[in-house]
C-alpha cells in the first residue's frame with residue numbers, strides 16, 4: 001500500500017525563512033544535485049506545560065524542583081515514550097536512518113525527553129519523508145534556489161504519533177526577497193545615524209569586569225570577585241554556544257593550548273587562578289578560530305572568574321552535520337553532566353524568519369520551553385543588524401526563531417564615559433549642557449545611570465548610554481558594509497507570536513514600526529554595552545593577544561554572567577535557582593525602576609529595501625533606506641528593552657520578589673482585580689493617594705459608595721521619582737546631585753481608610769485612570785492609576801516585613817539619604833494593622849505616642865532612633881529582631897524645629913482643615929519624608945528611607 005501523507009500546516013518554503021518578506025515562492029522544477037541533510041523530527045509533549053510556566057516564578061520553580069526530585073519531570077513533559085519508540089519503528093520501515101544508527105557518537109541530541117529524533121535524508125529519500133521532492137528553481141531576482149513546492153507532509157503514521165516540528169541542520173535553504181522593491185525613500189541624514197557612538201573606534205576599551213563593576217554595579221566586585229582574596233563567591237556553570245567551533249585553535253593545536261591561553265588572558269586582566277573550561281564537541285569542531293568564541297569566553301571568564309565554562313560545538317561537522325546553532329542549544333540544554341544553569345548564545349539560527357504556526361517555529365520554540373523546564377536561564381544576543389535585521393524587505397525584521405517568551409533577549413547600547421563623550425561630536429551639545437549644570441540634561445543622565453555631577457566627576461565616570469548604532473552615511477554610501485553589517489542593536493517586534501504576559505502586565509503593546517503595525521513580542525528585554533563608545537578588551541580569534549570586541553554578542557554573555565551572580569546570591573539566601581525569569585525582570589522594573597539604567601538616547605533605524613540610489617561601501621549593493629525602526633525613550637523601548645543593568649539594585653529587587661512569591665503569597669495585596677476591569681481594596685488599610693502630574697489636576701477617589709476629591713498642585717519639573725529616590729540610596733551617589741534636585745515640589749497627597757473588598761476607582765480631571773501595572777506592584781505596597789493627565793499612586797504607609805525564607809528575628813537593612821537641611825531623626829516601630837493601630841489605639845489617639853515608644857525597633861547602630869546623615873548625605877543602618885510579617889511604621893522628628901510627624905496623616909497637624917501628609921511612597925519599601933510643619937516645600941525628599949528585609953540574609957553580599 002502506498003504511504004499516505006499528512007500535510008504540515010504552514011510549512012511552505014516561504015514559511016521556512018521568509019516571514020513577512022513579501023516575496024513570491026521560487027519557481028522552476030529542475031533536478032537538484034546530490035545532497036545529504038540531517039533533520040530533526042520534533043514530537044509534541046505528553047502534557048502541556050503552559051499553565052505551569054505561566055504561574056508565578058515562585059510557584060513555577062518550586063513545582064519544577066518537586067517534579068525533578070521525583071524523577072517525573074520528563075515523563076510528564078517529554079514525549080510519550082511509546083509514541084517516540086513507534087516513530088523510530090516507522091522510520092525504520094520507511095528506510096529513513098537516524099543519525100544515531102549511522103554513527104552512535106555524534107553531536108546531536110535524540111531522546112524521548114528532548115522529543116527529538118535526528119534523521120538523515122538525501123536526494124533519494126527526501127520525498128519519502130516529506131511527500132514532495134526538493135527541486136531546483138529560481139527566485140524573482142533569478143537567483144538559483146533549492147526549494148520545495150507547497151507544504152511539506154509527513155507519512156500519516158508519524159504525524160499521528162505527534163511529530164509536529166522540523167529543523168534542518170543545513171544552509172541549503174534561506175530567506176527569499178523581492179527584487180528591487182524600492183520602498184519609500186526616507187532620506188537619511190549625512191554622517192552618524194545614531195547619537196553617542198562616534199568616539200574614535202577602539203579608543204575606549206576596558207576589561208569586561210571593569211565595565212560591569214564601574215558602570216553596571218555588578219554585585220560581585222572587589223574581594224567577592226577576586227579569586228585571590230579567599231572571599232570570592234563561587235558562581236555556577238555558564239554554557240556558551242559555539243557551534244562548530246568549540247575550543248578549536250587549529251589542526252595542530254592541542255586542547256591544552258586553549259586552557260593555557262585562557263589562563264594567560266585571565267592573568268592579563270588580573271585573575272591569578274586558572275579558568276575551568278570544558279568543551280562538548282562530539283560531532284567535531286573545525287573552524288580554526290572564532291572572534292565570537294573568544295569574545296564570549298573573555299567576557300564570561302573576566303566577569304565571573306569562578307564560573308566554570310562549557311563550550312558547546314553542537315552537531316559539529318561529522319555525518320553531514322552543519323553546526324546550526326539549534327544543535328548547540330540542544331547540546332547545552334540536555335547536558336545532564338555539566339548542568340549549566342545559565343546558557344548564552346550569540347549565534348543566530350540558520351532559520352531566522354520562520355512563520356507563525358510553522359513546524360520550524362514550533363521546533364525552535366520548544367527548545368526554550370525545554371530550557372525553562374530544566375530551570376536553565378537562556379540568554380540570546382538580540383542581533384547586530386539594527387531594525388532591518390540584514391534583510392532587504394523594506395520593513396522591520398527581528399529573528400522570529402529566537403523570540404520565545406522563555407528566551408531572555410539582550411540588546412545593544414553604546415556606553416560613554418565623560419572622556420568618551422568629549423571625543424564624540426554627536427554628544428557635544430549634551431556634554432556642554434551637563435558641564436554647565438543644566439538640570440534638565442543632568443536629570444535625564446541620572447535616569448541613565450549617572451551618579452556624579454559631571455562638572456566635578458573624573459574622566460572615567462559614567463556619562464551617557466545610547467542605542468548602539470554605528471551606521472554612518474557619506475553621500476549615498478554607507479560606511480563599512482552598510483545595513484548588511486553588524487553595526488546596530490537589533491530590536492523591534494516579533495509579530496509571529498502574541499505579546500508575552502510579562503510585557504502585557506507591564507502595560508506594553510509592542511507594535512512594528514512599519515506600515516503593517518503588527519503587535520507581538522517586544523525585543524529586546526534588556527541591553528548592555530555593545531560597541532560605539534565602549535568596547536571589551538578580550539582575546540583575539542586564536543585566544544592570544546587582546547582585541548576590542550563588541551556587539552550584542554558581548555552583551556549576552558555579560559548578562560549571562562550577571563544572572564549567574566544572581567543565582568549564587570539566590571542560593572546563598574536559600575532560594576531556588578532562577579531558570580526562566582523574564583517575568584521577574586519586568587516586576588523589578590515596575591517596583592524598583594532604578595534596577596535598570598534607562599536608555600533614552602538614539603535609535604536603531606536601519607530598515608531597507610533592495611535596489612535604489614544608496615549603496616554600501618564594501619559590496620556596492622544598491623539599497624533604499626525606508627526609515628522604519630525604533631527609538632529609545634523613557635522606560636521600556638524597542639531598541640534597548642528595560643535598559644542596562646544596575647546589578648546590585650536588580651539583585652536586591654529580584655531576591656525580594658522571590659522571597660515574597662515563595663513565602664508571603666498569602667499577604668493581602670494593596671488592591672485586587674474585581675474581574676471586570678475594576679479594583680477592590682485588598683485589606684483593611686490606610687492608603688496614601690499621591691498625585692504625580694506637571695499640571696494642576698482634580699483627583700477623584702471613589703471608595704465603595706463614597707467618594708472624595710481634591711485639587712493637586714502641579715508637580716515641579718524635577719519632582720523626585722521612584723527611580724531618583726532609589727538611585728539616591730546608593731552610597732556613591734553624589735550629594736551634589738541631591739542638592740541640585742532638592743526643593744522640587746510634588747503634587748498633593750491625601751490619605752483614606754479602606755475596608756477589605758471595598759471598590760476603589762480613581763479619576764483624574766474626571767477621566768477614569770487605569771491601574772496598568774497594578775498586577776505587578778500591588779504585592780509590593782503600591783499601585784499607580786494612570787491617565788493622560790497624570791498619575792495617582794495608591795500606597796501603603798507601612799512596610800510588611802517579608803523576610804528571607806519567612807524567618808523570624810531577622811535584621812532589616814535601613815538606607816537613608818537626606819534631602820533636607822534640618823537636623824532630622826527617624827524611628828521605626830511595629831503596628832498591629834495596616835492602619836497603624838497599636839493595642840487598639842489609633843495613630844491620632846491619646847496614648848499612642850507611649851504605645852509607639854514601646855514598639856520601637858532597636859537599631860544595630862544602637863538606640864531606637866537614627867539621626868540623619870546631614871544634607872545630601874547617605875547612611876546605612878539596620879533594625880534588629882524583625883519577625884516575618886511584621887508591619888513596620890515610622891515617624892520623623894525634626895530636631896531643629898522640635899516637630900514630629902507620623903506616617904499616618906490623621907496624627908499630623910492640620911492646614912485649611914486638612915491633616916497634612918508627610919510621607920510619600922517611592923516604590924518597593926521606599927518612602928520620602930517632608931520635614932516641615934504645614935508641608936513646607938512639598939518635596940518629600942527631606943529624608944529618603946528604604947527598608948530591605950532580605951539582603952542581610954546568607955552572607956549579606958548585597959546588603
Ligand SMILES: [Ca+2]
Nearest residue numbers: 599633634635
Ligand atoms: Ca528606555
Ligand SMILES: [Ca+2]
Nearest residue numbers: 936937939942
Ligand atoms: Ca521639604
Ligand SMILES: [Ca+2]
Nearest residue numbers: 743819820942
Ligand atoms: Ca528637600
